[in-house]
Amino acid sequence: MLKLVTPPAAPVVSLAEAKTHLRVLHDDEDDYIEALVDTAVGMIDGADGWLGRAIAPQTWQLSLDRFPCSDDNGRSGRLHLPLAPLLAVDTVEFIGSDGIDGEISDYRVFGVGSTQPGYIKPARSSSWPSTDCEPEVIRITFTAGYDDVPKGIKHAILLMIGHWFENREEVGDGKLVEMPMASKALLMPHRNWRGA
Structure with missing residues (x-):
């Protein structure tokens, strides 16, 4: 059994970085943006994440x-x-x-x-x-985890956040919304294929 003892000390993508990427200047949606950051990181980080690896220490x-x-x-x-x-x-x-x-x-x-x-x-x-x-x-x-998170991983997280920020519905135009293709392309070189 594998369990997380101590999560990363700092977020992989800060609220300020996410807001800059989204071009959001107000504080009205800070909680929502932080939730998007947590969701994106949770989707790819750790033993159950899409990458199958630890992103930050x-x-x-x-x-x-x-x-x-x-x-x-x-x-x-x-x-x-x-x-x-x-x-x-x-x-x-x-x-x-x-x-x-x-x-x-x-x-x-x-x-x-x-x-x-x-x-x-x-x-x-x-x-x-x-x-x-x-x-x-x-x-x-x-x-x-990476002492210095690769830029491709950080950018993929930002793209996921941007995609979800603009497309808040689970289904749009009859298509399921999932991880953007550009994010997958950026993450693919970092994926741990052992056991995947």
Whole structure:
């Protein structure tokens, strides 16, 4: 199970940026515009978002039932972290086969800053510990997201906001209103296709 622990500290697109894009000079629709920003970001951000990645730095917790198996050479398997770009692995906690809580501090992190999801492995010449036979006995807390959100993603969000601001009805002229094609084109290079 994957759950958001700490959302981004600041919005990906500020109210001022959205209003500039929309050419809105008054404050009458600030709440509505902020709702559009939240909706656009929510549509593409995080584990359930269209991009399948974290847009701005945010902390997640991945809970697992067991560590990955070793390969044919006896090397412990990779523990994949589902969101990119990975910024840091904060903690790896588990409940041991003896029922006592433990924390692993000696592990290797791969894929920090990569456009693809990262993973962790135990330190060389070691293996994952034995765990209790209960659900979600492993908890990995990690931080993912862009330190500097790519301009294409920000512009796609602005286009979505502009589209929805001008087309407030769900259905218009017999056509369903969805993510604008230009937004999809801007977002496509950033989409995480693993598991999509």
